[in-house]
Amino acid sequence: MSDIRxxxxxxxxxxxxxxxxxxxxIVAILAFVAIDMSKAMRIAVMVIGVPILLIAFSGLYKVEPNQSAVLSLFGKYIGSVRTPGxxxxxxxxxxKKxxxxxxxxESGKLKVNELDGSPIEIAAIVVWEVNDSAxxxxxxxxxxxxxxxQSEAAIRSMATSYPYDQHEADQISLRSHPMEISDRLRHEIQDRLAKAGIxxxxxRISHLAYSPEIAGAMLQRQQAGAIIAARKKIVEGAVGMVEDALAELKDKDIIDLDPERRAAMVSNLLVVLCSDKATQPVVNTGSLY
Structure with missing residues (x-):
């Protein structure tokens, strides 16, 4: 393909x-009417003069703001005019304007498989302009x-290169890194459209979701992951509270617990702190031992 710029x-x-x-x-019309000419002369003037005027008028054209007129002569590119008026x-x-x-x-909703193989629906909005009319x-x-x-092809290619959800802390995913994904998508589309002067x-992504056939299962997986993460935080906090409680009891010499009673106390405290329901206390009215 020839390189036309x-x-x-x-x-x-x-x-x-x-x-x-x-x-x-106007002068030609007045002269045609006023001057006494033979019929043959009038026909000759009409045959020659009218086409010349029409051809001359055809050289006029209008260029609007933010528009380019591409000029060619018998298939050969001459140049472009961007001056409005x-x-x-x-x-x-x-x-050619x-x-x-x-x-x-805006692309339609495209169904593709992301990096992990899960089918997803994705759509994007592309803002573009012509910068080389030739x-x-x-x-x-x-x-x-x-x-x-080419934009839809680039969206498909980009979507298959990233997972839908982030599995590792430094991993880029379609849902967690919108700025990085938008930048990658823009470059992907630009590479494909550069040859067209675009x-x-x-x-940027305008729609992103799992396909309907797996949406329910993926929602359950996301909920399970959220529950596990929340429980992990609760357990970490509970362990720290138990450590602080035992250390404070020992430092203030409030009670001296043997290993068995210490283990029972730790177990009871963890149950109380980690339970997602209100606990029912049991009051010991007898001896501790």
């Missing part, structure tokens, strides 16, 4: 030329369709 071509302001052409048209160039140039405005593309016109068949297809401004 955008290059600027000079154009003439079209307003003065439009006024000149309109004046010539009414412009004039060679009437035989083919002029390309919008340079920022645009959004590449957008000549390097790809339809740059808008190209953006859509600049990807932003890409």
């Amino acid at each position: 955008e290059k600027e071509v000079k154009s003439v302001s079209g307003i003065p030329l439009l006024l000149i052409l309109l004046a010539l048209t 009414l412009r004039f160039n060679n009437p035989f140039y083919t002029k 390309i919008s340079l405005r920022v645009r959004n593309f 590449e957008a016109v000549f390097n790809v068949d339809s740059y808008e369709s190209f953006v859509q297809i 600049n990807v401004i932003e890409a």
Whole structure:
């Protein structure tokens, strides 16, 4: 594929030329009506003059703000004009308008397998713009369709490279690191769209969920993980409280416990502190031993 890059071509302001052409048209009409000519002469003037005026008018074209006009002559790229307003160039140039405005593309919900093999649903929003009108016109068949297809392909590729949930402290996952994932997605899409003269401004995930067939099972797994983590914190806190209680009893010489009674006290305290329900105390009215 030939490497065609955008290059600027000079154009003439079209307003003065439009006024000149309109004046010539009026003069030609008045002369055609006023001057006494033969029928053959009138036909010759019409056959020659009208096409010339039409061709001259066809050299005028309008360029809106944030728009580029790509000019080509018989299939050869001449250059691009970004100067807004009414412009004039060679009437035989083919002029194709390309919008340079920022645009959004939102993919549909794509079903892919993440790094661990679990099926997920993912969708993303891509903010993009054309920064090279020549590449957008000549390097790809339809740059808008190209953006859509390549963006969805990049989303699929990125989703298969990361797990849905974080399993290790330093692991990047789709759900726990949105900034890193968005940056990786933007670069992934940019690499695919660079040949079409497209600049990807932003890409971010708009929808992320497990597929419906496994959503219930994954929710139970997440709940179990949350319960285990909470219990671990409770046990760690309870052990510390028991250690502090035994150390304080010993330091203040309140009671001297043998190993058996010490173990029983530790067990009772852990049961009370780690239980998720209110405990019922049992009062010992007899001797401790």
